[in-house]
Amino acid sequence: MTIRPRRSVLYMPGANDRALEKARTLPADALILDLEDSVAPEAKSQARDKVAQAVKSGGYGKRELVIRVNALDTPWGADDLKAAAAVGPDAILVPKVSRPGDIVSAAKVLKACGAPAHTRLWAMMETPLAILNARDIAGVAADADQRFACLVLGTNDLLKESRARALGNRFAIVPWLAMSVLAARAFGLDVIDGVYNDFKDEQGFRAECEQGRTLGMDGKTLIHPSQVEPCNEIFSPSGEEVQRSRKVIAAFALPEHAGKGVITVDGRMVERLHLVMAERVVAIAEAIAS
Numbered sequence: 001m002t003i004r005p006r007r008s009v010l011y012m013p014g015a016n017d018r019a020l021e022k023a024r025t026l027p028a029d030a031l032i033l034d035l036e037d038s039v040a041p042e043a044k045s046q047a048r049d050k051v052a053q054a055v056k057s058g059g060y061g062k063r064e065l066v067i068r069v070n071a072l073d074t075p076w077g078a079d080d081l082k083a084a085a086a087v088g089p090d091a092i093l094v095p096k097v098s099r100p101g102d103i104v105s106a107a108k109v110l111k112a113c114g115a116p117a118h119t120r121l122w123a124m125m126e127t128p129l130a131i132l133n134a135r136d137i138a139g140v141a142a143d144a145d146q147r148f149a150c151l152v153l154g155t156n157d158l159l160k161e162s163r164a165r166a167l168g169n170r171f172a173i174v175p176w177l178a179m180s181v182l183a184a185r186a187f188g189l190d191v192i193d194g195v196y197n198d199f200k201d202e203q204g205f206r207a208e209c210e211q212g213r214t215l216g217m218d219g220k221t222l223i224h225p226s227q228v229e230p231c232n233e234i235f236s237p238s239g240e241e242v243q244r245s246r247k248v249i250a251a252f253a254l255p256e257h258a259g260k261g262v263i264t265v266d267g268r269m270v271e272r273l274h275l276v277m278a279e280r281v282v283a284i285a286e287a288i289a290s
Protein backbone atom coordinates (compact mmCIF):
# COMPACT_ATOMS: atom_id res chain seq x y z
CA MET A 1 0.00 0.00 0.00
CA THR A 2 1.32 3.46 -0.93
CA ILE A 3 1.53 5.84 2.01
CA ARG A 4 0.82 9.47 1.24
CA PRO A 5 2.03 11.94 3.89
CA ARG A 6 -0.77 14.40 4.70
CA ARG A 7 0.99 16.41 7.40
CA SER A 8 0.30 19.90 6.11
CA VAL A 9 -2.88 20.61 4.15
CA LEU A 10 -3.12 24.27 3.14
CA TYR A 11 -6.40 25.95 2.23
CA MET A 12 -6.52 28.87 -0.14
CA PRO A 13 -9.45 30.87 -1.46
CA GLY A 14 -10.20 29.77 -5.02
CA ALA A 15 -10.65 33.39 -6.07
CA ASN A 16 -7.14 34.40 -4.90
CA ASP A 17 -4.77 34.26 -7.90
CA ARG A 18 -1.70 35.10 -5.84
CA ALA A 19 -2.35 32.28 -3.36
CA LEU A 20 -2.97 29.76 -6.17
CA GLU A 21 0.34 30.80 -7.71
CA LYS A 22 2.34 30.92 -4.48
CA ALA A 23 1.12 27.47 -3.45
CA ARG A 24 3.22 25.98 -6.29
CA THR A 25 6.32 26.82 -4.23
CA LEU A 26 5.18 25.99 -0.68
CA PRO A 27 6.32 22.76 1.03
CA ALA A 28 2.77 21.65 1.91
CA ASP A 29 1.85 17.99 1.39
CA ALA A 30 -1.60 18.92 0.10
CA LEU A 31 -3.44 22.02 -1.08
CA ILE A 32 -7.16 22.66 -0.78
CA LEU A 33 -8.38 25.06 -3.45
CA ASP A 34 -11.51 26.37 -1.80
CA LEU A 35 -14.79 27.20 -3.50
CA GLU A 36 -16.80 27.18 -0.27
CA ASP A 37 -16.60 29.46 2.76
CA SER A 38 -13.63 31.62 1.70
CA VAL A 39 -15.38 32.63 -1.54
CA ALA A 40 -18.16 35.23 -1.54
CA PRO A 41 -21.41 34.24 -3.31
CA GLU A 42 -20.86 36.75 -6.12
CA ALA A 43 -17.34 35.35 -6.78
CA LYS A 44 -18.33 31.65 -6.84
CA SER A 45 -18.43 31.09 -10.56
CA GLN A 46 -15.23 33.04 -11.23
CA ALA A 47 -13.46 31.07 -8.47
CA ARG A 48 -14.70 27.79 -10.00
CA ASP A 49 -13.10 28.74 -13.32
CA LYS A 50 -9.84 29.86 -11.70
CA VAL A 51 -9.54 26.66 -9.68
CA ALA A 52 -10.28 24.45 -12.71
CA GLN A 53 -7.67 26.36 -14.69
CA ALA A 54 -5.09 26.05 -11.89
CA VAL A 55 -5.58 22.26 -11.69
CA LYS A 56 -5.39 21.95 -15.48
CA SER A 57 -2.22 24.07 -15.69
CA GLY A 58 -0.50 22.00 -13.00
CA GLY A 59 2.93 22.96 -11.73
CA TYR A 60 2.08 21.80 -8.19
CA GLY A 61 4.57 18.92 -8.25
CA LYS A 62 3.91 16.11 -5.79
CA ARG A 63 1.52 18.18 -3.70
CA GLU A 64 -1.88 16.52 -3.43
CA LEU A 65 -4.44 18.82 -5.07
CA VAL A 66 -7.88 18.95 -3.51
CA ILE A 67 -10.88 21.06 -4.55
CA ARG A 68 -13.34 21.95 -1.81
CA VAL A 69 -16.75 22.27 -3.48
CA ASN A 70 -19.89 23.84 -2.07
CA ALA A 71 -22.39 21.44 -0.53
CA LEU A 72 -24.68 19.68 -3.01
CA ASP A 73 -27.76 21.37 -1.52
CA THR A 74 -26.45 24.88 -2.32
CA PRO A 75 -26.97 26.72 -5.62
CA TRP A 76 -23.30 26.07 -6.56
CA GLY A 77 -22.67 22.50 -5.39
CA ALA A 78 -23.68 20.56 -8.51
CA ASP A 79 -21.74 22.84 -10.90
CA ASP A 80 -18.69 22.76 -8.62
CA LEU A 81 -18.73 18.97 -8.50
CA LYS A 82 -19.05 18.65 -12.29
CA ALA A 83 -16.28 21.20 -12.92
CA ALA A 84 -14.02 19.47 -10.39
CA ALA A 85 -14.75 16.02 -11.87
CA ALA A 86 -13.81 17.32 -15.32
CA VAL A 87 -10.31 18.42 -14.26
CA GLY A 88 -9.65 15.36 -12.07
CA PRO A 89 -7.82 16.67 -8.98
CA ASP A 90 -6.40 14.17 -6.50
CA ALA A 91 -9.46 14.67 -4.32
CA ILE A 92 -12.70 16.56 -3.91
CA LEU A 93 -13.56 17.73 -0.41
CA VAL A 94 -17.26 17.72 0.40
CA PRO A 95 -18.22 20.23 3.11
CA LYS A 96 -20.97 20.00 5.77
CA VAL A 97 -21.28 16.23 5.47
CA SER A 98 -23.87 15.04 8.00
CA ARG A 99 -24.88 11.59 6.82
CA PRO A 100 -23.32 8.68 4.90
CA GLY A 101 -25.69 9.53 2.01
CA ASP A 102 -23.87 12.85 1.46
CA ILE A 103 -20.73 10.97 0.45
CA VAL A 104 -22.59 8.28 -1.48
CA SER A 105 -24.43 11.00 -3.49
CA ALA A 106 -21.17 12.79 -4.29
CA ALA A 107 -19.60 9.47 -5.40
CA LYS A 108 -22.61 8.83 -7.68
CA VAL A 109 -22.27 12.27 -9.31
CA LEU A 110 -18.55 11.68 -9.87
CA LYS A 111 -19.26 8.31 -11.45
CA ALA A 112 -21.99 9.77 -13.68
CA CYS A 113 -19.64 12.58 -14.81
CA GLY A 114 -16.89 10.08 -15.63
CA ALA A 115 -14.48 11.49 -13.04
CA PRO A 116 -11.11 9.71 -13.17
CA ALA A 117 -10.67 6.86 -10.69
CA HIS A 118 -7.72 8.64 -9.05
CA THR A 119 -10.02 11.45 -7.84
CA ARG A 120 -10.79 10.55 -4.24
CA LEU A 121 -13.45 11.96 -1.91
CA TRP A 122 -12.69 13.69 1.37
CA ALA A 123 -15.40 14.65 3.87
CA MET A 124 -15.60 17.67 6.18
CA MET A 125 -16.63 16.68 9.71
CA GLU A 126 -18.10 19.98 10.88
CA THR A 127 -21.72 19.53 11.85
CA PRO A 128 -23.12 18.02 15.06
CA LEU A 129 -24.72 15.26 12.96
CA ALA A 130 -21.37 14.46 11.34
CA ILE A 131 -19.88 13.73 14.75
CA LEU A 132 -22.92 11.76 15.91
CA ASN A 133 -22.83 9.78 12.63
CA ALA A 134 -19.03 9.52 12.40
CA ARG A 135 -19.00 5.72 12.40
CA ASP A 136 -21.59 5.43 9.64
CA ILE A 137 -20.01 8.18 7.54
CA ALA A 138 -16.57 6.58 7.69
CA GLY A 139 -18.25 3.21 7.11
CA VAL A 140 -19.28 4.12 3.56
CA ALA A 141 -15.60 3.86 2.62
CA ALA A 142 -16.27 0.45 1.11
CA ASP A 143 -19.33 1.62 -0.88
CA ALA A 144 -18.30 4.93 -2.36
CA ASP A 145 -16.52 3.42 -5.40
CA GLN A 146 -13.36 3.09 -3.33
CA ARG A 147 -13.00 6.86 -3.61
CA PHE A 148 -13.40 7.78 0.04
CA ALA A 149 -9.99 8.53 1.56
CA CYS A 150 -10.05 11.11 4.31
CA LEU A 151 -11.96 12.95 7.05
CA VAL A 152 -11.17 16.64 7.63
CA LEU A 153 -12.23 18.39 10.84
CA GLY A 154 -14.03 21.72 10.45
CA THR A 155 -13.52 23.10 13.91
CA ASN A 156 -14.81 26.61 13.14
CA ASP A 157 -18.16 25.25 12.02
CA LEU A 158 -18.25 22.79 14.92
CA LEU A 159 -17.77 25.67 17.37
CA LYS A 160 -20.44 27.70 15.60
CA GLU A 161 -22.98 24.87 15.52
CA SER A 162 -22.38 23.59 19.04
CA ARG A 163 -21.92 27.00 20.73
CA ALA A 164 -18.94 25.45 22.58
CA ARG A 165 -16.30 27.90 23.82
CA ALA A 166 -13.09 28.17 21.80
CA LEU A 167 -10.63 27.70 24.67
CA GLY A 168 -6.92 27.34 23.90
CA ASN A 169 -6.77 23.66 24.88
CA ARG A 170 -9.90 22.79 22.83
CA PHE A 171 -11.34 21.21 25.97
CA ALA A 172 -14.91 21.13 24.61
CA ILE A 173 -14.17 19.63 21.22
CA VAL A 174 -11.42 17.11 21.99
CA PRO A 175 -13.99 14.28 22.37
CA TRP A 176 -15.34 15.04 18.86
CA LEU A 177 -11.84 15.08 17.43
CA ALA A 178 -11.11 11.75 19.09
CA MET A 179 -14.41 10.26 17.81
CA SER A 180 -13.44 11.28 14.29
CA VAL A 181 -9.99 9.70 14.63
CA LEU A 182 -11.53 6.42 15.81
CA ALA A 183 -14.12 6.43 13.02
CA ALA A 184 -11.41 7.04 10.43
CA ARG A 185 -9.15 4.31 11.78
CA ALA A 186 -11.99 1.80 11.98
CA PHE A 187 -12.47 2.07 8.21
CA GLY A 188 -8.93 2.72 6.97
CA LEU A 189 -9.29 6.46 6.31
CA ASP A 190 -6.87 9.28 7.02
CA VAL A 191 -7.97 12.12 9.32
CA ILE A 192 -6.79 15.73 9.27
CA ASP A 193 -7.21 18.20 12.14
CA GLY A 194 -8.96 21.59 11.85
CA VAL A 195 -7.38 25.01 11.30
CA TYR A 196 -5.73 27.37 13.79
CA ASN A 197 -7.11 30.83 12.98
CA ASP A 198 -4.58 32.98 14.87
CA PHE A 199 -1.86 32.48 12.25
CA LYS A 200 0.58 34.92 13.86
CA ASP A 201 0.67 32.92 17.12
CA GLU A 202 3.31 30.29 16.36
CA GLN A 203 3.53 29.01 19.92
CA GLY A 204 -0.22 28.40 20.17
CA PHE A 205 -0.20 26.81 16.71
CA ARG A 206 2.62 24.43 17.63
CA ALA A 207 0.80 23.40 20.81
CA GLU A 208 -2.34 22.63 18.81
CA CYS A 209 -0.34 20.59 16.25
CA GLU A 210 1.17 18.56 19.11
CA GLN A 211 -2.31 18.01 20.54
CA GLY A 212 -3.65 16.85 17.18
CA ARG A 213 -0.74 14.49 16.69
CA THR A 214 -1.24 13.08 20.18
CA LEU A 215 -4.89 12.42 19.34
CA GLY A 216 -3.79 10.43 16.28
CA MET A 217 -4.39 12.95 13.49
CA ASP A 218 -2.35 12.42 10.31
CA GLY A 219 -1.89 16.16 9.82
CA LYS A 220 -3.49 19.55 10.15
CA THR A 221 -5.36 21.88 7.83
CA LEU A 222 -3.69 25.28 7.54
CA ILE A 223 -4.66 28.77 6.44
CA HIS A 224 -1.32 30.55 6.00
CA PRO A 225 2.08 29.67 4.46
CA SER A 226 3.86 30.42 7.77
CA GLN A 227 2.11 27.39 9.32
CA VAL A 228 3.45 24.85 6.81
CA GLU A 229 6.98 24.26 8.11
CA PRO A 230 6.20 23.95 11.83
CA CYS A 231 3.32 21.63 10.94
CA ASN A 232 5.54 19.41 8.77
CA GLU A 233 8.07 19.24 11.59
CA ILE A 234 5.55 18.23 14.25
CA PHE A 235 3.70 15.66 12.13
CA SER A 236 6.91 13.99 10.87
CA PRO A 237 8.33 11.04 12.80
CA SER A 238 11.34 12.31 14.77
CA GLY A 239 14.84 10.99 14.03
CA GLU A 240 14.70 9.12 17.32
CA GLU A 241 11.36 7.47 16.45
CA VAL A 242 12.71 6.36 13.07
CA GLN A 243 15.88 4.99 14.66
CA ARG A 244 13.92 3.09 17.31
CA SER A 245 11.57 1.72 14.63
CA ARG A 246 14.47 0.49 12.49
CA LYS A 247 15.86 -1.30 15.57
CA VAL A 248 12.54 -3.07 16.15
CA ILE A 249 12.36 -4.13 12.49
CA ALA A 250 15.97 -5.36 12.57
CA ALA A 251 15.40 -7.26 15.82
CA PHE A 252 12.40 -9.18 14.46
CA ALA A 253 14.43 -10.03 11.33
CA LEU A 254 17.08 -11.87 13.36
CA PRO A 255 17.00 -15.68 12.81
CA GLU A 256 16.76 -16.30 16.56
CA HIS A 257 13.54 -14.26 16.68
CA ALA A 258 11.84 -16.01 13.77
CA GLY A 259 8.42 -17.25 14.85
CA LYS A 260 8.52 -15.28 18.11
CA GLY A 261 5.55 -13.10 19.06
CA VAL A 262 7.34 -11.12 21.72
CA ILE A 263 10.96 -10.07 22.16
CA THR A 264 12.98 -7.52 24.12
CA VAL A 265 14.56 -4.47 22.47
CA ASP A 266 16.59 -2.06 24.65
CA GLY A 267 15.00 -3.51 27.78
CA ARG A 268 11.41 -3.05 26.56
CA MET A 269 8.82 -5.63 25.60
CA VAL A 270 8.11 -5.51 21.87
CA GLU A 271 5.34 -7.49 20.20
CA ARG A 272 4.52 -7.98 16.53
CA LEU A 273 1.96 -5.18 16.74
CA HIS A 274 4.91 -2.90 17.54
CA LEU A 275 6.63 -4.25 14.42
CA VAL A 276 3.62 -3.15 12.35
CA MET A 277 3.78 0.30 13.98
CA ALA A 278 7.53 0.52 13.37
CA GLU A 279 7.10 -0.43 9.71
CA ARG A 280 4.56 2.38 9.30
CA VAL A 281 6.87 4.96 10.91
CA VAL A 282 9.69 3.98 8.55
CA ALA A 283 7.37 3.96 5.52
CA ILE A 284 6.10 7.47 6.37
CA ALA A 285 9.66 8.74 6.93
CA GLU A 286 10.73 7.29 3.57
CA ALA A 287 7.69 8.77 1.79
CA ILE A 288 8.51 12.19 3.30
CA ALA A 289 12.16 11.89 2.30
CA SER A 290 11.23 11.03 -1.28
Ligand SMILES: CC(C)(COP(=O)(O)OP(=O)(O)OC[C@H]1O[C@@H](n2cnc3c(N)ncnc32)[C@H](O)[C@@H]1OP(=O)(O)O)[C@@H](O)C(=O)NCCC(=O)NCCSC(=O)C[C@H](O)C(=O)O
Residues within 6 Å of the ligand: 010, 011, 012, 013, 018, 019, 020, 022, 023, 034, 037, 038, 124, 126, 153, 154, 155, 156, 157, 158, 194, 195, 222, 223, 224, 225
Ligand atom coordinates in the same frame (compact mmCIF):
# COMPACT_ATOMS: atom_id res chain seq x y z
C1 LIG B 1 -5.77 34.69 6.47
C2 LIG B 1 -5.42 35.40 5.20
C3 LIG B 1 -6.65 36.19 4.71
C4 LIG B 1 -4.26 36.37 5.45
O1 LIG B 1 -3.96 36.96 4.22
P1 LIG B 1 -2.81 38.05 4.05
O2 LIG B 1 -3.02 39.16 5.03
O3 LIG B 1 -2.73 38.40 2.60
O4 LIG B 1 -1.50 37.28 4.47
P2 LIG B 1 -0.03 37.70 4.27
O5 LIG B 1 0.11 39.09 3.78
O6 LIG B 1 0.68 37.37 5.54
O7 LIG B 1 0.46 36.70 3.13
C5 LIG B 1 1.83 36.53 2.87
C6 LIG B 1 2.03 35.86 1.54
O8 LIG B 1 1.44 34.56 1.54
C7 LIG B 1 0.39 34.45 0.58
N1 LIG B 1 -0.70 33.67 1.19
C8 LIG B 1 -1.42 34.01 2.26
N2 LIG B 1 -2.27 33.03 2.57
C9 LIG B 1 -2.07 32.05 1.66
C10 LIG B 1 -2.65 30.78 1.47
N3 LIG B 1 -3.64 30.34 2.27
N4 LIG B 1 -2.17 30.03 0.46
C11 LIG B 1 -1.19 30.46 -0.36
N5 LIG B 1 -0.59 31.67 -0.22
C12 LIG B 1 -1.04 32.46 0.77
C13 LIG B 1 0.00 35.88 0.27
O9 LIG B 1 -0.56 35.94 -1.02
C14 LIG B 1 1.34 36.58 0.37
O10 LIG B 1 2.12 36.25 -0.76
P3 LIG B 1 3.25 37.23 -1.32
O11 LIG B 1 2.52 38.08 -2.30
O12 LIG B 1 4.27 36.36 -1.95
O13 LIG B 1 3.79 38.01 -0.15
C15 LIG B 1 -4.96 34.40 4.11
O14 LIG B 1 -3.82 33.75 4.59
C16 LIG B 1 -6.01 33.42 3.64
O15 LIG B 1 -6.84 33.76 2.82
N6 LIG B 1 -5.93 32.17 4.12
C17 LIG B 1 -6.79 31.10 3.68
C18 LIG B 1 -8.22 31.32 4.14
C19 LIG B 1 -9.11 30.18 3.71
O16 LIG B 1 -8.87 29.54 2.72
N7 LIG B 1 -10.17 29.93 4.51
C20 LIG B 1 -11.08 28.84 4.24
C21 LIG B 1 -10.62 27.59 4.85
S1 LIG B 1 -10.67 27.51 6.59
C22 LIG B 1 -12.17 26.71 6.88
O17 LIG B 1 -13.11 27.02 6.23
C23 LIG B 1 -12.12 25.59 7.85
C24 LIG B 1 -13.38 24.79 8.10
O18 LIG B 1 -14.33 24.75 7.11
C25 LIG B 1 -13.97 25.09 9.44
O19 LIG B 1 -15.19 25.10 9.58
O20 LIG B 1 -13.19 25.22 10.40
Ligand SMILES: [Mg+2]
Residues within 6 Å of the ligand: 037, 126, 154, 156, 157
Ligand atom coordinates in the same frame (compact mmCIF):
# COMPACT_ATOMS: atom_id res chain seq x y z
MG1 LIG C 1 -16.31 24.94 7.68
